[in-house]
Amino acid sequence: MAPAAETSPLTVGRRIRHFRTERRLTLDDLARLTGSAASQLSLVENGRREVRVSLLQQIARALDVSPADLLEAEPPTRRAALEIALEEAQRGSLYATLGLPAVRASKRLPTEALEALVGLHSELARRESEASATPEEARRANTELRLAMQARDNYLPEIEDLAQDVLRAGGHTSGALTHRTVQRIAANLGFQLVHVRDLPSSTRSVTDVEHGRIYLPPQSIPGGHGLRSLALQAVAHRVLGHGKPATYADFLRQRLEITYFAACCLMPRDAAVAFLSSAKKERDLAIEDFRDAFGVTHSHAAQRFTNLATSQLGIRCHFVRATRDGTLVRGYENDGVTFRTDVTGAVEGQAACRHWAARTVFDHGERAGEFHQYTDTPSGTYWCSAQAGEGTDGEFSITIGVPFDAARWFRGRETASRSTSTCPDERCCRLPSADLASRWADASWPSAKMHAHILSPLPRGTFPGVDDVEVYEFLDAHARGEGRATRP
Structure with a gap:
C-alpha cells in the first residue's frame, strides 16, 4: 500500500528519521539493513521522494516498528512538526515570490528560531489569504x-x-x-x-x-x-x-x-412579475406600489425592479442611489445612460449631473411621493422616477430611469418637468459660468468639508471591515x- 493520502511524504520521512535516530542508526546503517542506497533514503527522509511500499516495509522491519507507525499523519515530535511546517512553507509559491534563500532546519538551528520562522511564515500566509x-x-x-x-x-x-x-x-x-x-x-x-x-x-x-x-x-x-x-x-x-x-x-x-x-x-419572482406585468398592462408601473405590495424599502424595491425589468418585462433601465451633494453611491444601467467613471471604470464616488432627477428631486417641495422628470442627454432622452429619503448617513435619493419610449408604461409619464444634461462634458454642471468665475475666483476662500472615506483605509480581513x-x-x-x- 502507498502512504495514506492525508500523510505527506515529508511527514513520512520525518517519522522515519525520528525512529532511525531514536535507535542511534545512521543513514548508512539503515541503508545496509534495507539494501538501499543512503542517498535514496536521504531523499525519502527529506520528503523529496515518495517511499515505495516494499521499501517502507523493509524500513519498518529494520526499525522494529509497523508500517502504520511510519504512515501516521502526526509528526513524531513538536520539533519535527516545526521542521515540516518550515519546509512546506519554503516550498510554497508564496515564499518563491520573495526570492529569498531557504533556511535549512539543521540540528544547530535553535527551536526558538524555528518557532519564529514558522510563525512568520504563518502570518505571511494569513495576510496573503485575507480578502484585501x-x-x-x-x-x-x-x-x-x-x-x-x-x-x-x-x-x-x-x-x-x-x-x-x-x-x-x-x-x-x-x-x-x-x-x-x-x-x-x-x-x-x-x-x-x-x-x-x-x-x-x-x-x-x-x-x-x-x-x-x-x-x-x-x-x-x-x-x-x-x-x-x-x-x-x-x-x-x-x-x-x-x-x-x-x-x-x-x-x-x-x-x-x-x-x-x-x-x-x-419579492419572489413569480409574484413580483405577476404584479409588475399587471401594472404594465394598465400602464401604471410605479416603484412605490411595488414597494408597498411587498413591504420593503423604496431602495430594495427599485433594485429588485432592475433584476426583473429587462428579463421579465422587456424594459431596459438604470438605477441610481446618490447623496444630497450628488455623490453617486451605487449605479446600474443597461439602457445606455452614461455615468461618469474614474480611471478604473468605477462609477461609485463620482458626481451625478446636477440636472438629473437624482439631484433635482431634492429641490422638489413634496417628498411624500415620487418625483418624475424627463432628461435630454447625449445618449438620448430618459424618463426618471426619483424619491428622496434620509438615513443615518444623511439625505439620499433613489432613482429608476428608462428610455423615453418605455415611459409609456409608467405612472408619472405625463410630467411637465424636463431638464437637459450634456454630462460628462465639464461645462454642463462642473464649471461655473465665465461671469461667476470672473467675479469670485479671486475673491473666495471656502473651507472644504473633509469626507471621512478619503482618509479611511480599505477594510482588511477574511470578512473585510x-x-x-x-x-x-x-x-x-x-x-x-x-x-x-x-x-x-
Missing part, C-alpha cells in the same frame, strides 16, 4: 462585477430558482414575507434567529455555525423591517454554499449574491450564556 486589496484593485473588482451583472441584465436565474425552493420549503405561498416565515426558513437550514443588544459594532449579523445561531439586532430598533433581509442574507451563505472569501473580488461577489437572494425571498476580536469575544460570551439577548 488596494483601493484601486477594489474599485476595479467592483467595476468588473457591475459590468458582469450588466451583461446579464442584472438577473441571476440560478439564485431565483434556489430562493423559490427555499420559500416553498418554508411554507410561503403569497403576500409579504413575514418574520415568522423567515424564522421557519432559518430553522429548516438548522439555524435559530437570536436578537441581541450587544451585536459587534462592525457587523450587521453574526452566524455561530457550531451552535446553529444567527445573531441579529433587536426587533424593536427603528427600521426593523430590514431584519428580514439581514436574516435572509445570513442564511444565503449556507444556501449558496459560500466558503470564506479568498479575495476582495470574491467577497464582493458573495455580498452581491446574498443581497440578491434576500431580494428574491422578499469586521473586527475579529469583537466578534470572537461576542460569540464566546453567548456560547457561555453571558450575552445580552433581547427578551422574547
Whole structure:
C-alpha cells in the first residue's frame, strides 16, 4: 500500500528519521539493513521522494516498528512538526515570490528560531489569504462585477430558482414575507434567529455555525423591517454554499449574491412579475406600489425592479442611489445612460449631473411621493422616477430611469418637468459660468468639508471591515450564556 493520502511524504520521512535516530542508526546503517542506497533514503527522509511500499516495509522491519507507525499523519515530535511546517512553507509559491534563500532546519538551528520562522511564515500566509486589496484593485473588482451583472441584465436565474425552493420549503405561498416565515426558513437550514443588544459594532449579523445561531439586532430598533433581509442574507451563505472569501473580488461577489437572494425571498419572482406585468398592462408601473405590495424599502424595491425589468418585462433601465451633494453611491444601467467613471471604470464616488432627477428631486417641495422628470442627454432622452429619503448617513435619493419610449408604461409619464444634461462634458454642471468665475475666483476662500472615506483605509480581513476580536469575544460570551439577548 502507498502512504495514506492525508500523510505527506515529508511527514513520512520525518517519522522515519525520528525512529532511525531514536535507535542511534545512521543513514548508512539503515541503508545496509534495507539494501538501499543512503542517498535514496536521504531523499525519502527529506520528503523529496515518495517511499515505495516494499521499501517502507523493509524500513519498518529494520526499525522494529509497523508500517502504520511510519504512515501516521502526526509528526513524531513538536520539533519535527516545526521542521515540516518550515519546509512546506519554503516550498510554497508564496515564499518563491520573495526570492529569498531557504533556511535549512539543521540540528544547530535553535527551536526558538524555528518557532519564529514558522510563525512568520504563518502570518505571511494569513495576510496573503485575507480578502484585501488596494483601493484601486477594489474599485476595479467592483467595476468588473457591475459590468458582469450588466451583461446579464442584472438577473441571476440560478439564485431565483434556489430562493423559490427555499420559500416553498418554508411554507410561503403569497403576500409579504413575514418574520415568522423567515424564522421557519432559518430553522429548516438548522439555524435559530437570536436578537441581541450587544451585536459587534462592525457587523450587521453574526452566524455561530457550531451552535446553529444567527445573531441579529433587536426587533424593536427603528427600521426593523430590514431584519428580514439581514436574516435572509445570513442564511444565503449556507444556501449558496459560500466558503470564506479568498479575495476582495470574491467577497464582493458573495455580498452581491446574498443581497440578491434576500431580494428574491422578499419579492419572489413569480409574484413580483405577476404584479409588475399587471401594472404594465394598465400602464401604471410605479416603484412605490411595488414597494408597498411587498413591504420593503423604496431602495430594495427599485433594485429588485432592475433584476426583473429587462428579463421579465422587456424594459431596459438604470438605477441610481446618490447623496444630497450628488455623490453617486451605487449605479446600474443597461439602457445606455452614461455615468461618469474614474480611471478604473468605477462609477461609485463620482458626481451625478446636477440636472438629473437624482439631484433635482431634492429641490422638489413634496417628498411624500415620487418625483418624475424627463432628461435630454447625449445618449438620448430618459424618463426618471426619483424619491428622496434620509438615513443615518444623511439625505439620499433613489432613482429608476428608462428610455423615453418605455415611459409609456409608467405612472408619472405625463410630467411637465424636463431638464437637459450634456454630462460628462465639464461645462454642463462642473464649471461655473465665465461671469461667476470672473467675479469670485479671486475673491473666495471656502473651507472644504473633509469626507471621512478619503482618509479611511480599505477594510482588511477574511470578512473585510469586521473586527475579529469583537466578534470572537461576542460569540464566546453567548456560547457561555453571558450575552445580552433581547427578551422574547
